[in-house]
Amino acid sequence: MYQRLRAFRFASPATFYPLAGKLQPPFMALAVGLAAAGLWIGFMVAPTDAQQGEGYRIIFVHVPASWMAMFIYCVMAFWAAVGLAFNARLASMMASALAPTGAMFALLSLWTGALWGRPMWGAWWVWDARLTSTLILFFLYLGFLALHAAIDDPRRADKAAGIVALVGVVNVPIIYFSVQWWNTLHQGASVSITRSPSMATTMLWGMLLMALAFWMYSIAVALARLRSIILERERHNEWVRHALA
Amino acid sequence: MHWHSVEEFLAMGGYALYVWGAVGACAVAMIAEPLLLRRRHRRIVRSLRQRRAAPGSVQATAVTAEVAR
Numbered sequence: 001m002y003q004r005l006r007a008f009r010f011a012s013p014a015t016f017y018p019l020a021g022k023l024q025p026p027f028m029a030l031a032v033g034l035a036a037a038g039l040w041i042g043f044m045v046a047p048t049d050a051q052q053g054e055g056y057r058i059i060f061v062h063v064p065a066s067w068m069a070m071f072i073y074c075v076m077a078f079w080a081a082v083g084l085a086f087n088a089r090l091a092s093m094m095a096s097a098l099a100p101t102g103a104m105f106a107l108l109s110l111w112t113g114a115l116w117g118r119p120m121w122g123a124w125w126v127w128d129a130r131l132t133s134t135l136i137l138f139f140l141y142l143g144f145l146a147l148h149a150a151i152d153d154p155r156r157a158d159k160a161a162g163i164v165a166l167v168g169v170v171n172v173p174i175i176y177f178s179v180q181w182w183n184t185l186h187q188g189a190s191v192s193i194t195r196s197p198s199m200a201t202t203m204l205w206g207m208l209l210m211a212l213a214f215w216m217y218s219i220a221v222a223l224a225r226l227r228s229i230i231l232e233r234e235r236h237n238e239w240v241r242h243a244l245a
Numbered sequence: 246m247h248w249h250s251v252e253e254f255l256a257m258g259g260y261a262l263y264v265w266g267a268v269g270a271c272a273v274a275m276i277a278e279p280l281l282l283r284r285r286h287r288r289i290v291r292s293l294r295q296r297r298a299a300p301g302s303v304q305a306t307a308v309t310a311e312v313a314r
Contacts, residue, residue, distance in 0.1 A: 028279070043254075044247055054258030061271045104274055112267035119263050217275060224282040231289045244293055 013090050013230045014239040020223040020230075027220035034213035042206030049203075058116040060206050063190070064214040066109040069137060070172050072102035072218055076144075077169040080162035092158035093233065095165060096148060097226040101218055103141035109134055121185055129182035133175040140168035154233055 010016050042060035049056035076098040083092030113131065114124040125131065144161045151157035174181075179188045190199050190207070199207075234240050248254040257264040 047247065048258065053260065055260035055263055057257065057260075057264050058267045061267055065271065101278065104278065108271055108274060111270050115263040115267045119260060221278055221282065224279065224286065228282065228286045228289055231286075231293065235289075235293055240293065241297060244290060244297075 011088055011090055013093070013234050014237070014243070016090055017227060017230050017243060020227050024220050024223040024227075027216050027223065031213050031217035031220055034209050034216060038206050038209030038213055041202055041209060046202040046206050047200060052120060055116070055119050056203075058112055059190070059203070060210050062109065062112040062116055063207055064211040065105045065112060066134065067211055068214045068218055069102055069106040069109050069134070070175055071215075072098050072105060073137060073140070073165075073172055074169065076102060077165045080158075080165035083158055084162045084166070089155065089158070089233075090230075092155075092162060093226055093229045094222070095144075095162060096158070097222045097229055098218075099141055099144050099148075100225065101221050103138060103145065105214070105218075106134060106138035106141055110138065126185055128184045128186055129178040130175060130184050130186040133171060133178050136171055137168075137175060140164070140171060144168070 010019060038060065042057060046057075048054055076095045079091045079098070080095040082088055083095060110131070113134075117126070118124050144164050147164055148157045148161040151160055178184060179186055190204075231240060255261060255265075
């Protein structure tokens with residue numbers, strides 16, 4: 001019983017607000033350190049690609065941004081589900097805190113992809129399965145944010161937007177497997193659990209370090225946004241007065 | 246080290262526009278977002294403190310009315 005109480009203690013915005021403030025700086029520091037290492041390996045150590053020359057180096061931001069766009073959507077849907085199932089307002093706030101960052105990464109994925117597609121395929125954009133499903137992911141984020149913003153009562157907004165988040169989660173496996181299910185212009189996965197990676201070790205390390213950096217960044221930024229959301233939504237509560245004293 | 250000169254590095258084998266356009270957009274977005282969030286947090290903290298400091302202010306009265314309702 002005592003254990004359970006301890007775990008659920010942080011489900012309250014009042015106790016999570018100071019914890020988020022403590023967790024945020026170390027995650028941001030990790031993000032900066034990992035990005036510095038990843039950029040060094042990606043731009044200084046990794047060799048030129050045999051087919052794409054130096055143009056392939058877009059991979060060091062394109063793949064991490066695309067992974068985070070998909071991953072953040074899953075995490076957002078998870079917190080939205082917890083919020084809906086247990087009527088937990090902190091979980092719903094977490095979903096709201098993740099959405100803008102996820103939307104940003106989806107847009108960065110499309111932007112860096114366009115800049116990669118132009119020299120390699122000769123087109124900024126093609127209506128290919130992977131590109132189209134990523135565009136839909138971006139619209140799902142925008143739909144979540146717009147619906148949440150359109151409803152005045154925050155708890156009702158949480159519920160409506162939470163359902164959008166849950167329904168939209170079917171799109172994530174579609175994006176991931178699109179390169180296998182359809183005949184697409186987009187290349188297949190560079191990294192897979194079942195087989196050895198189809199790229200040089202230093203390239204792979206650069207990409208993985210950058211992906212880790214983007215991940216830590218996302219945690220730091222989501223915690224920072226969560227703190228503002230908590231204050232905005234709990235401003236009439238007594239604990240906010242004490243927390244700001 | 247992979248490069249022989251700064252110019253060679255910046256030229257990116259002829260892909261400068263694409264590589265730096267991609268990296269630059271990510272850098273701008275990922276520097277701007279934390280700064281905007283810090284501003285948002287400071288603003289709300291300041292407004293909440295001001296409201297507390299001036300209990301007779303219009304805002305405080307509005308809040309009291311809202312809570313009383």
